[in-house]
Amino acid sequence: MDVSHSVARAAGFFLALAGEFVALGRRARIFAFVAKPVDATTEIARWISGDARARPDRRVRARGERPGAGIERSGVTFADLLEGIRDLNLSAPSDYGRAFHSLLTSRHRPRGRDTVLVILGDGRTNRFEPLPWALRELAAGCRGSIWLVSEPASRWGTADSALAAFLPEVDLAVEAKDLDGIARGVAALVRKL
Amino acid sequence: MIGALARFVEALRADGIVVSPAEMLDASRAMDAVGLEERATVKRALRATLAKDRRQTIVFDRVFDRYFTPPRVTRGGDGEGRPGAAGERPRPGASDRAAKSQRKVPPPEDRPRERHSGAESETRAPHPRPSDRAPVARAIEPLPGQGRRRDGRLRRIISSRPTPREAGDPRLTDLAARLTTDEERRIAREVPALVQAIRLHAGRRLERARTGGKTSPAAGSHSSFRSGRSASARRGSFSSWTCRTR
Numbered sequence: 228m229d230v231s232h233s234v235a236r237a238a239g240f241f242l243a244l245a246g247e248f249v250a251l252g253r254r255a256r257i258f259a260f261v262a263k264p265v266d267a268t269t270e271i272a273r274w275i276s277g278d279a280r281a282r283p284d285r286r287v288r289a290r291g292e293r294p295g296a297g298i299e300r301s302g303v304t305f306a307d308l309l310e311g312i313r314d315l316n317l318s319a320p321s322d323y324g325r326a327f328h329s330l331l332t333s334r335h336r337p338r339g340r341d342t343v344l345v346i347l348g349d350g351r352t353n354r355f356e357p358l359p360w361a362l363r364e365l366a367a368g369c370r371g372s373i374w375l376v377s378e379p380a381s382r383w384g385t386a387d388s389a390l391a392a393f394l395p396e397v398d399l400a401v402e403a404k405d406l407d408g409i410a411r412g413v414a415a416l417v418r419k420l
Numbered sequence: 421m422i423g424a425l426a427r428f429v430e431a432l433r434a435d436g437i438v439v440s441p442a443e444m445l446d447a448s449r450a451m452d453a454v455g456l457e458e459r460a461t462v463k464r465a466l467r468a469t470l471a472k473d474r475r476q477t478i479v480f481d482r483v484f485d486r487y488f489t490p491p492r493v494t495r496g497g498d499g500e501g502r503p504g505a506a507g508e509r510p511r512p513g514a515s516d517r518a519a520k521s522q523r524k525v526p527p528p529e530d531r532p533r534e535r536h537s538g539a540e541s542e543t544r545a546p547h548p549r550p551s552d553r554a555p556v557a558r559a560i561e562p563l564p565g566q567g568r569r570r571d572g573r574l575r576r577i578i579s580s581r582p583t584p585r586e587a588g589d590p591r592l593t594d595l596a597a598r599l600t601t602d603e604e605r606r607i608a609r610e611v612p613a614l615v616q617a618i619r620l621h622a623g624r625r626l627e628r629a630r631t632g633g634k635t636s637p638a639a640g641s642h643s644s645f646r647s648g649r650s651a652s653a654r655r656g657s658f659s660s661w662t663c664r665t666r
Binding site for chain 1: 598604619
């Protein structure tokens with residue numbers, strides 16, 4: 228799940244919807260990345276179940292409008308949650324190739340005949356090498372793969388977007404530019420489970 | 421031409437044919453010798469220099485036919501079977517690297533052309549303008565005449581509903597746009613209703629699946645008996661459905 232600035236809002240809404248349908252921790256794991264994937268399952272599961280603690284030191288600080296600041300669970304916003312995830316560098320440039328490759332070579336690599344790989348992001352890799360083969364291998368080890376694209380289809384593959392390389396590697400692509408699109412993606416995921 | 425040959429050799433390597441640099445030089449010399457006028461001659465020359473045994477010959481023929489697709493002739497077709505559909509050059513807007521990894525077909529101007537009679541060439545469908553489709557759509561559109569997708573797994577794209585011209589529906593607000601926290605909260609208020617909608621949809625689907633495509637009153641009363649709740653109360657609880665079906 229890409230949580231960079233442009234995608235964070237879609238990621239928050241996706242989690243708010245999908246968190247109701249998957250058993251986080253036991254059956255599902257969530258890797259948040261901007262450049263390097265970080266296993267954020269514990270923090271996000273806690274946030275979804277409403278057990279996350281608010282971080283007053285961060286919340287009182289004056290800030291501009293941050294994406295995810297309006298998505299709230301038990302007083303903790305998604306923006307705060309992201310900032311609280313250890314080792315997650317939110318100001319790094321997005322690098323999907325590196326994220327997929329790290330996931331592929333890590334011991335947490337998602338695979339199995341009952342595993343569904345869900346990727347959320349816009350595929351904008353800042354001209355870094357997209358390494359579509361890494362995604363291909365990840366998807367090949369799973370029963371199904373879904374990509375929720377947080378952009379309108381008219382912008383897919385334009386400029387630094389590497390979706391033209393990525394999308395052929397997954398089974399299903401969902402145009403998730405708005406809440407309605409994300410809900411369609413979650414419904415497709417629930418159907419696959 | 422060398423560039424097109426190099427890309428073709430890359431495609432051969434991707435399909436398991438080992439081609440050394442020396443063999444590639446041989447192939448380029450062979451192409452110099454035979455010229456590019458006859459597709460069949462070019463194919464024979466490349467096959468003689470690049471394919472080493474019978475197995476490789478079969479692979480070579482397949483890759484060559486896929487790679488150097490001859491222009492198709494269509495009568496009145498708009499997208500299907502248009503000439504050079506398999507070998508479009510990536511557009512300036514597209515990511516070059518992404519395009520390179522996707523397209524194994526040389527650009528039309530590098531490709532040996534099959535000769536057609538004048539009457540046939542007049543009936544060719546025109547090339548679509550570059551602005552007609554997004555790069556991704558071209559990467560995953562069906563191969564002309566074959567009815568299947570390009571290489572890859574993608575089978576389906578779920579498009580979202582078109583955004584209305586007048587803003588207002590929070591479910592259709594573009595999330596990548598600049599939104600204030602209050603606008604975000606307004607969108608977030610829609611989440612419970614959507615969760616419920618997905619739940620009901622999934623519940624119905626699982627019910628049908630479990631009873632073989634038909635609703636069964638007997639199965640409903642059995643599960644009500646087990647769970648101690650009525651069917652209508654049960655329907656609202658997604659966890660009870662998923663636990664039993666997994």
